[in-house]
Amino acid sequence: MSIQTLEPRMADVGGIPIARLLPNTGKKPIGAWCFLDHAGPADFGEDELGMQVGRHPHTNLQTFSWMLNGEVLHKDSLGNEQVITKNQVNVMTAGTGLSQGISHTEQSVFPDTGGSSDAARAISMVQLWIALPTDQEIERGFHHYPELPTWTEDSVEMILTTGSYTNVSGQHFEAPTIQYSKLVGIDVYFTEDGEVTLTLEPSFEYGILVSEGEIESEGKVCKQDQLFRFHDSDVANNESIKLVAKKAHV
Numbered sequence: 001m002s003i004q005t006l007e008p009r010m011a012d013v014g015g016i017p018i019a020r021l022l023p024n025t026g027k028k029p030i031g032a033w034c035f036l037d038h039a040g041p042a043d044f045g046e047d048e049l050g051m052q053v054g055r056h057p058h059t060n061l062q063t064f065s066w067m068l069n070g071e072v073l074h075k076d077s078l079g080n081e082q083v084i085t086k087n088q089v090n091v092m093t094a095g096t097g098l099s100q101g102i103s104h105t106e107q108s109v110f111p112d113t114g115g116s117s118d119a120a121r122a123i124s125m126v127q128l129w130i131a132l133p134t135d136q137e138i139e140r141g142f143h144h145y146p147e148l149p150t151w152t153e154d155s156v157e158m159i160l161t162t163g164s165y166t167n168v169s170g171q172h173f174e175a176p177t178i179q180y181s182k183l184v185g186i187d188v189y190f191t192e193d194g195e196v197t198l199t200l201e202p203s204f205e206y207g208i209l210v211s212e213g214e215i216e217s218e219g220k221v222c223k224q225d226q227l228f229r230f231h232d233s234d235v236a237n238n239e240s241i242k243l244v245a246k247k248a249h250v
Contacts, residue, residue, distance in 0.1 A: 035129035050108025095140035213248030
């Protein structure tokens with residue numbers, strides 16, 4: 001088996017373009033990651049409201065929101081209100097069982113509508129859903145993570161959004177993000193054309209979403225809003241994978 005390149009299904013959600021990579025026809029979830037959307041990138045005029053997602057419910061999963069550009073206000077049925085800004089994560093846990101569940105709204109905010117003074121009139125956000133293990137009794141809740149482990153490898157800026165990770169230099173990083181299944185998530189931003197080697201966890205399934213630019217790995221090219229999907233055993237050296245990029249964001 002080799003690396004697969006998945007194409008997005010395009011949709012409009014809350015008034016903005018969405019590239020949906022998971023679920024994908026004939027493809028299973030990637031570990032506990034069962035849903036993946038890239039919202040935007042989109043720019044908004046002075047008279048536009050931006051993304052406006054009305055109240056909707058979730059059960060037996062977590063929503064994992066990673067902001068690349070712009071700002072979004074989260075409100076939920078537990079009474080939480082939180083603006084998420086660039087390089088921050090929101091995790092909403094719906095809980096497991098018939099007595100749990102949560103509903104929420106998501107709305108773009110700008111300097112004049114509750115955002116920060118320098119909030120962009122734009123959005124680029126990755127949102128994933130994580131399937132919760134149903135053999136655990138998990139309470140609903142909401143967590144906001146304004147600070148995450150950050151480091152640089154040559155011209156590549158890295159942020160660990162969830163899980164633990166040891167890079168090729170032996171540096172170890174732990175994200176504070178709440179988990180109920182073992183997962184890892186890394187934001188990789190190439191500030192210029194270059195390459196980086198990512199270490200792999202044995203027996204893990206992986207997905208690499210390109211939100212900007214394009215990357216090449218194992219002889220294949222992945223462009224914006226496409227997804228590389230693979231198992232650690234699908235790469236030549238199953239302990240790591242090398243990405244060669246043209247000023248990309250993955």
